[in-house]
Amino acid sequence: MMKEKEYERRRKKLGKKLEDSSVAVFFSASYKVRSNDTEYPFRQESNFYYLTGFTEDSAALVLVKEKKKVKSYLFVEKRDKEKEMWSGKRLGKEGAKKCFRVDEVFEYETLNTKLKAFLDAKKSLYYDFKLDYSKIKILKRYSKNITTIKNAAKLVEKMRLIKSASEIKLIKKAIAITKEAHHRAMRLSKELKYEYELQAEIEYVFKKNGAYSDAYTSIVACGESANTLHYISNNKRLKNKELILIDAGCEFEYYASDITRTIPVNATFTQPQKELYEMVLSVEKKIIAMIKPNILRSELQKKSEEMLCEGMIRLGILKGSKKKLLKEQAHKKYYPHGIGHWMGLDVHDQAPYKNENGKEIPLKKGMVMTIEPGIYCPKDDTTIPKKYRGIGIRIEDDILVTKEGYENLSQEILKEIKDIESLSL
Incomplete structure (x- = not known):
């Protein structure tokens, strides 16, 4: 406190x-x-x-x-x-x-x-x-x-844009609790039958560790449910060979965490799931590596869109030249949201993105933001390869801007395929 x-x-x-x-x-x-x-x-x-x-x-x-x-x-x-x-x-x-x-x-x-x-x-x-x-x-x-x-x-x-040492400590505590919750979900996913059962296990960890509550309504979205970005019904069956997108974070002493991991129901990614997942993970890592003081959030957004568009072309989800597709914003059909947001006392921290003159505020030491690229392939979209239909993937971490770069506050929450599969087995 x-x-x-x-x-x-x-x-x-x-x-x-x-x-x-x-x-x-x-x-x-x-x-x-x-x-x-x-x-x-x-x-x-x-x-x-x-x-x-x-x-x-x-x-x-x-x-x-x-x-x-x-x-x-x-x-x-x-x-x-x-x-x-x-x-x-x-x-x-x-x-x-x-x-x-x-x-x-x-x-x-x-x-x-x-x-x-x-x-x-x-x-x-x-x-x-x-x-x-x-x-x-x-x-x-x-x-x-x-x-x-x-x-x-x-x-x-x-004022809330720049976090103090005390605030960062509380955010780290919230993330530590959320880490335990996500790892519990990875271990139990193959044993449970419904999304809400997994949600209960996650939120049990929050409460058990003294978190005030979830920082937002948990998303536990299996298969096609993951293509609804703010899916909170959490009432569908967990189906074998499908992925579960889990967007869940606790609030500890008023400070939020916001983590998304996408895991397989049966502990093993299929080949098409691996292809999409590795594409999103690669983009996330590269965007995080760009973070440092004075860079603009819009630069991170632009780069994430370019890389995801390239990946979609490579996998046959989009067809045509990258330049033309980006100009037409064809990629937005499968990546419609921003690369991230401020986080602190509110999970979407109520802090400005532009100054009084309407100019974008660059990143500064002490700011905390999420990085969360994703791809969402609706089941009924016949324009994309059949093997990718019904898959939704998002990977999200909480990042602190430091004097010369960044610190990934949630780096200990597993996200490599081999690590997720190993923990799930």
């Missing part, structure tokens, strides 16, 4: 970015109704957590900047013995004062009154534009003298 000093440093860094005579407001997440009077498990709003480390609902963080000085105020729900009997203990005002390095802690029910005072005679208001209308309405009620309203989320999300 990160120390409170790190959250304090983040608040101070954000404070420097705020205009003078301004107020910035961040709200916690709220419980979401699942069905009637039951709720989904609570998960804190990422930007709020990034600035506070506070994991309760009914909370808010307010930064007030005046004469270049910034003060921070945390609002928390007051303790209520009856509520706590049903829903668990709360820190309350006094408990929060002991835990968090803020200027003052108030009870959440005083937020409206305090906001009115904070916003009085201020010029600028910052808040997350994605807020629900009820919270925006509260803010605007007290901001009649405000001349500038800005999106606070954009400032925080830009």
